Amino acid sequence: MVLHKFGEKLYSGLVATMTFHLKEICSSIEAAQGGLFLEELNRKWADHNKALQMIRDILMYMDRTFIPSAHKTPVHELGLNLWRDVVIHSSKIQTRLLDTLLELIQGERSGEVINRGLMRNITKMLMDLGSSVYQDDFEKQFLESSADFYRLESQEFIESCDCGEYLKKAERRLNEEIERVSHYLDAKSEAKITNVVEKELIESHMQRLVHMENSGLVNMIVGDKYEDLGRMYSLFRRVASGLVLIRDVMTSYIRETGKQLVTDLERLKDPVDFVQRLLDIKDKYDKIIGSAFSNDKTFQNALNSSFEYFINLNSRSPEYISLFVDDKLRKGLKGVSEEDVEIILDKVMMLFRYLQEKDVFEKYYKQHLAKRLLSGKTVSDDAERSLIVKLKTECGYQFTSKLEGMFTDMKTSEDTMQGFYANVGADLGDGPTLSVQVLTTGSWPTQPINTCNLPTEILSICEKFRNYYLGTHTGRRLTWQTNMGTADLKATFGKGQKHELNVSTYQMCVLMLFNNTDRLTYREIEQAAEIPASDLKRCLQSLACVKGKNVLRKEPMSKDIADSDAFFFNDKFTSKFFKVKIGTVVAQRESEPENQETRQRVEEDRKPQIEAAIVRIMKARRVLDHNNIVTEVTKQLQSRFLPNPVVIKKRIESLIEREFLERDKGDRKLYRYLA
C-alpha cells in the first residue's frame, strides 16, 4: 500500500484500528475485580506487546520509508503511546492503577506478602512507556505517600522506643526499601526513596535521638555500646550534618568529663592515678572511634582537640605526667616486656603532645630524673633512654641535651670511681665505701648549697676523693651536694638484731651522732649537724615518727618537732626486713608553695626565650608591626609554651630600653631593629 502512495491511509488506519481495539481492552481491564485488575492489565499488556511486534514486522516497509519522510511516530512507539493514552491514562484506569500499586506496597510494608513479579512487570511497563510516565503516574505519588507513611511511623517509634531500638527499626526500614527497589522498582528510584526514609526517619528526629535521656548518644558512649554507636554512625552519615551532630555532642561530653577530671581535687591528690585515668579515657574513645566510627579522621581530630583543651585547664598537668613517668620508670615497668614498655611510653608521649607548657614538663622531668638516677632507682636504663629519644624526636636536640648530659655524668662517674679505687684503694683500709656521682652543674637541676657537718669517717674519704679528682681534672671546682646523697648504714639494735638502713646523707649525719651518745635534744642535733632547720625537721620526722621506720624514739611522741624535743636511739626497733629503706629522696607531688616557686622559675626562664625570639624575628624582618611580632613569637615558641601577649609586650619594651629595638618614627605601629 505504501508503494502505491497510500501510506497515509495505511497509517491512519493503523492508528484508528489500534485505538478502537485498545478501547475495548480498556473496558475489559476496568471490569476486572480487585486483585485481578493488575493481572488483567499485565496480561493485556503482554498481549499488546506481542501484537506490536507482529504489526511492526508486517508494516516494516512503512516504518522505514513512509514514516520518516512523513515525520510520523514509528509503529512501535506509536503502539506504546496509544497504549499509554488510551489505557493507562483512561480516567478509570489511571487512578486505580496508582492506588492499587500503592496499596500493595503499603501492604508489604505492614508485613503482607505480595506478588513481586507482577509488580515488577507493571513498573517495567510504566518505564517502557517513558520515564516521565513512570514518574508522573507512579513514582511521584509513591514518594509522597511513603513520606507520609514514614513520618507517622517515625513519630510512633520515637514515642515508644529508646534510641537503640529506634535506630534498629530505622535501619530495617531503610534496608527494606532498598530491597524493594531492587526487586520491583526502577533502579533510579533507589536514591529518591532512601532520601525520603533518611529525611523522615533520621533527619527529622536526629536531635531528639541523640539527646534522648537514658539511651541517647552519651549513654551509648558511657556504656561502650559499639554496635549501637556503629549503627548511629552509618545511619547519620547519610544525612547532611548528621555526623556533625554526633561529633559535636561527643566532643562536648568529652570536654565536660575531662574538665571534671582535671578539676577534681580528690583525684588530683594521686598524680599517677590521675594520669592513668587520662590514658584510660583516651583508650576508651580510641576504641569507640575505631570500632564504631570507622576511624573517621574528623572524630579523631575532635578527640585530640578536646584532650588538648582540658589537659591544659589544669596548670599542674605537666608535673603530674612527669610523676606518672617517674612512677613507671621507678617501679611500674618492672617485669613488663619490651614491647609493652614501648606502648606505655608512646602513650605518655601522646599526652605530652597535648601539653601547652612543655617547658614546665621539662623542668619537672629533669628534677625527677635526677632523683631517679642518683638514688639508682630506675627500673630500666633502656626504657629511660628510649623515652629521651622520643622526646628528642618530638622537640629537638635542645630539649634533651641536658637530660643526656645527666646520663653521661652518671657513666663518667662510674669510670671515675673505678679509677679512684684502683689508684687510692690500697690506702683506704677499712673505712666506709664511697660512691660519688660527679654532676656537671649546667645539666642538673639547680640545687641550693646547704651546710652539713659530715661525720669524720666520711669526711676523710671525701677529702681523698676530692684530691684524686682535682688531681686528674685541674681547673674544676667540686661542691658536695649533701642534700642529694644516700648512705647505707649497718645498725645493731638492743637485742642484737642487725639491720641495714638505707638513708639520706642528712639522716646519716644525724644517726651517726648517736654512736657517741644515747640521747640528744633537737638543739644539740641542730648544732652538731649544722643542717638547715626545715630539712632537719623533716629528716627527724622520717627517722622517729614513721611506723616501721622509727630507728629513733622521740619524746614527746607528737608528730611535730619542737626545739626542746629529745631523741633517743630506739633499741626496741624491729622490722621484718633486713634492709630498711628510710631515705626521703622519692619524687613527690609538690606542695603549693613549692609549686608556686617552680612556676616563678619557669616564668623567669621564659623571659630570655621570648626576648631571643623577638630579636631573631626582628633581625630577619628589620621592621615589623606589633601584632605580627606577637604572632611570630607565638609560632616560634609553640613547641615549648604559649607566651602571654602581655609578657611579650613587656619584653619588647625592655628591648627598646636596651636599644635593641626602637619605635618607627613615621608609622607608630611599627618596630625597627637596631643593628
Added chain:
Amino acid sequence: MPPRSSSKKKTVPANAGSTDDHSSASSKAKTKKDQIDQLFDSYANSSIQMIDPEGIEALCSDLGVDYTDVRILMFAWKLKAEKQGYFTLDEWRTGLKALGVNTLSELKKALPELESEVRTPPNFADFYSFAFRYCLTEEKQKTVDIESICELLNLVLGSQFQPQVDLLIQYLKFQSDYKVITLDQWMNFLRFCNEISFPDLGNYDSTAAWPLILDYFVEWVKQKA
C-alpha cells in the same frame, strides 16, 4: 624745629677713627656680644662660670615669670641647655642669638613669640622630648621618677590636654607596677594625648604598639567608668 642734635645720636663706635664697614659691623657685633655676655655675667655665679639655680631664679623674677613656669623650660630648650638648673655661656649666647635679643627687656618681649614657636607641632615634639631629658640629672640616668613625671606632665601638657593629664597623673600615682618612666613611655604619653579620643578612649587598640603602661591606664579608666 630744633635741629637734629648730634648729641642725641646713639653711641659712637668705640674705635671712632676707623672708617671701613667691616670693622664697624664687627664692632657692632662685638658690642651686641658684649651685651649678651654682660647680661650673662649679671646672673652668673662667677666661681663656676655658669648661671646657677639662684641666678635663674633672679632672671625669672626680672622677667616677671615664675621660675616653675613652662616658659622657662621653653627658654632652656631654646638654649639647648644640657644640665638642669644651669646655663653655660655658650648656651646663653646660642639661645639669645637664636631669639634675636640682646637685653633683658627684649628677652621679656620675645617670650610670647617663643611660646608660640614651641607650640607648633614639629617643635613641640622636640621640646617635649627635651623636657624629659632635661630631668636626667645623673650620669647614665635613663628614667625619671613618677613624682617628677607627674609634675612635668602638668607643666608641659597641662594647658593643652588638661583632662587627659589629670587622669593620667591620677593613675600614675595610684599604680605600683612602675616606679620610674622611660623616655619611650614618656613620648607615648604625648602620642596618646594627640591620637586617642577623650574621654571615651574609643579608638585605643591594646593589641597595637602602645607601651604596656598605657594599656593598663586605659583598662583602669574603663573600669572606673
